[in-house]
Amino acid sequence: MLAALARFSVRHRWPVIALWLLAVLGAGLAAQQAGGSFSNDLTLSGTDSQAAHDTLRERYPELSGDGMQVVVHSDSGADTPQVRRAVRAAVADVRGLDDVAAARSPYGPGPDMVSDDGRTAVATVQFTGRAKDVPEESVRAAQEAFAPVRDAGDGIRVEFGGAALRTESGPSGSEAIGLAAAVLVLLVAFGSVFAMAVPLVTALFALALGMSAVNLVAGFTTIGTSGPVVAAMIGLGVGIDYALLVVTRHREGMRAGHSPHESIPIALSTAGRSVLVAGLTVIVAILSLYLVGIPFVSALGLASALTVAATLLAAVTLLPALLAVLGDRLDRFRVRRPRADHAPGHTGGWHRWTGRVQRRPWPYLLAATAALIVMALPLFSMHLGTADGGSAPEGTTERRAYELVSEDFGAGWTGPLLVTAQFDGPAADGPAADAQRRATALRAELQAVEGVREVRPPQLDSTGTTAVFTVVPQGSPDDESTERLVHHLRDDVLPAAADGAETHVGGSTAAAVDLADRLGARMPWFVGFVVGLSFLLLMVEFRSIVVPVKAALMNLLSVGAAYGAVVAVFQWGWGAGLLGAEPGPIESFAPIMLFAVLFGLSMDYEVFLLSRVREEYLRSGDSAASVRGGIAATARVITAAASVMVVVFGSFQLNDQRVVNLFGFGLAVAIAVDATLVRLVLVPAVMAVLGRSAWWLPRPLERLLPHLPGEPAGAERTTDTGAGTDSGSEAGADAGARTGKQPVPPQGGEPDTARR
Template sequence: MLRELATFCYRRRRLVVAAWIALLASLILLAQGIGNDYVSAFAVSNTESARAQTLLEQNFRSHAGDSGQLVVDAPGGVEQPRVRERVAQVLTKIRSVPDVSGTTSPYSARGARQIAPGGKVAYAEIQFDRRANEVHEATARRIIDIARVGAGVDGARLELGGRMFVIGSFAGSSEAIGLLAAIVILLIAFGSILAMGLPIFTALFGIGCGFALVALVSNLTVMPEFTTQLAAMLGIGVGIDYALFIVTRYRQGLHDGLDPENATVLAIDTAGRAVLFAGVTVVISLCGLFLIGIDFIRGLGAGSALTVLVTVAASVTFVPAMLGFVGENIDRLHIPGLRRHETVARRSIWFRWSRLLQRHPWRAALAGLAVLITLAVPLLSLRLGFSDTGNDPTSETTRRAYDLLSTGFGPGFNGPLVLAARTPGGAESLEPLAQRLSTTRGVARVGPIVASPNGNAAVIQVIPSTAPQSQRTVDLIAELRSRVIPPEIRGTGATV
């Protein structure tokens, strides 16, 4: 079957290439016309955090969104009149920005605890009416412009903290670096611009079709925004790899005396089988993400699998068609000093190494297994989690705000824990819990009990003494859930 497919694609190469171009153009136009429906907010149902968020949305509508911080760094003290005046002016302007539901100044009675010991660092809370990843970029940019972040004006430097103020990303940079690295490696391996260009061009062609398909499928299922980044990484990897197999086998056939058509058929009938097997294996592996049972993870699997499928199809149809155009010119446009012949491989050290492994397969297998196990040892101490603004570069205002808050209020301030409770017996039923929390090891500070306007719920903010990504913070959460909260709310009717 593959021989017949290769022969058809080679002899009808203009039709095949035109069909791929038409497919790419059609998918792009269709995707632009229909649009995409990527999601940036992820909800994992039936978890304690999800139930807490639902409780906040139902009873604290003004606080159901996320909050950011306007951080004040004043070496001469935040109580200076000119510093107070500047902060007041900035907050007044921020309150008029869309998506902002209110602000709390450190100079108000409610915000008295927002001035750090020493009086050189303070923060104002900026409350939004939506989650951080739902705040529009234009809103974040407007607030950044109002605050004039990083500039020392009137004796104070203002910075903005919170995920909503992370503007710009490195999306695409890693893929571009990987693509450039692949170009250099292929040039060294082949010594020819044409031989290098075919795998790169095939990968980009497959990714283009894959991106359009992912955008269309996002209208049918939950698909996160970063699906295209994962699809790009996989598409570049498998696209270059699969086309590389075929081009290498094609060049070997030419150097062994075959004409271009027979060399193409041989390449697809041999390397093409490996491509199909490897591609199907990758797709099956990606489909395993469907078993996790989380919507956006399923979306990642679907988008990535589609991109790999398109890339495999391009490798066994588009590549032989392009080889028909290239013909015996595959080694033309070679780089001086880098040109090499595939038949030389039989005299290389790698050829002799492969024969050594084949003579001692069990020894080689056991040695390889030992190396893999050794490399996998760090997996035993792997801790999974989400990054925060403390991982941002220091050039970002969010990172500078993170460092200021950590210095002024302690490392745990950037990762406060919110205890949301249903209180049928009133907010005062949480008093014993608040007292117990204040004496719990690992807790730096406990905020006041805040009752909801309807009196059906209340929240307590707990500041850990350790950083958000510390294992001790994780242990504290486990202790609160299992040992601290249950005995203190027993018999009160409250649920936390």
């Protein structure tokens, strides 16, 4: 199938390229006309914070939306008459704006919000809906209404913070830097300008189509602000990677004597098939995020899956057409002489390295495993949460607002809790009077709780039977003490202090705690599902039970090492300053999202390497020689592909979003570990220990398992005679020749033109 598709693209190369140009332009125009915007929606049905929000929406419509803090600061005083007049005038103007439910002055009525030294005052603006539903124009208009406050005195600052603020993810320059670094890596890997340009052009076309699709989908569903950047990061990395693998196999075919038009279908039916299986594994793993049941996380996965799907489409259609256009000019404009690491009768450095590992597999296996386990140890200290304004980029208004409020009022004021209590029930002097007494008593109980800094007087609804309390924690929103306080209020304090009342703890801080709890609870089920599904796919692909088990365990080690590095840097702060990151909790959705992406990407190299090993094994029946040959044939390209991904992912450290920094760092570490310790040390060591048993599959399963498209259904594995006892020696290299067996066609088969 892939060979036929490649031949079609070769024959009709110019129409295929033209169709891609039209598709990219059309999708771009459609995205401009019908595309949506990006915002964070942390709605979690069935949680206590969502129940609190529902109560507010029903009883306190003016408090149910997300809010924005307006921080007014002046060293000469924010409580002077002229500042008061300017702030009150701005608050009055904001109340008349669309999408604004309420606006409160820091000077009353009610308790004021002026610091003890009089230098800082905080006004609040409450919008009618959640941040995702509030037009950006309305937020900007509310901010502009406070512009005259800056003219009320010398040195007056006005900063903005709160859940209502959202930042669209735009280009940060990191994409261009990642591309420039990828160009250098590809030049070194291929040694020619044209060969370097083909993967880049293919990846850019795919990325353009994929990002337009993401923008279109954002018009129908809510995708988080980090979604487009994460999707671009993954799409660019795998797009270059997949094209690089196919181009490498195509060049190998031409060096073997095939014409370009013969070599392209061969490359697609072998390396292209590996790319297709690996890419589908990535897509399935990412789309499995829908099983978590959290729309915010699922939408991030959907955005990434769209870009990966675009790269697969480009790899099997556009890439063959571009290769056909270049023909035998692919290696023009060389910057170095090409090198062949794997050819008949050739023994290169990768052969010798793999043979060394095979002769003493246990020391290498234990050393590499120990290194990965040590890297993964910080994982057990992971604290899930949502970074607050203190983790916002330096110089942003959110960061400045957070620092002013935290310093002058206390960190808890940057994300107070909202406690609702519904006191419906009979009372001798009426339900309203009873609710007032019970609300006053409950406020006293809440004020006495350890970890509570302040409780504002309760606000009763129009019926006088429901009260809402603003509870200010001692710690910041992302502090572990605040998380413990939320659980303590829900589990212990409120059931005892408000017996018979319906109580809930809400607000953006409580919603973040609920998100972390739900994701933490569902993570084991998600991991089990993705690993199980990948196991089944690899078992069908490689006709083995042992290889999928080995792949799953190694990929789990790679992911664990990446988690450990992320915790050490982004939570503990080790070297965080070098990356421009602020220590804080690990974003609650990051581990599950990282696992989906990393497990899929790890499978890329597993499939590509072991597909080549299996081809060698089907030819010779020698397990040791097949591992040496497979690694020698793929080590250089895997190293180049991994280098491309590392520099692309690493370049996103220049983005100003902490979530994007975290993802880029985690992906870069995992790919680097996977392509070195795992593929070049653990794989040959484990395969040497397993010998021919690595390809064991019970005969009943052999009959039951389906054959993937492109695999020769009738091909049987040769019997490994002698390889099992001499798996670690160079002498096994010619075992296949000594058996006298006829070679089995390689995985995926070759087209008739290639055999002729």
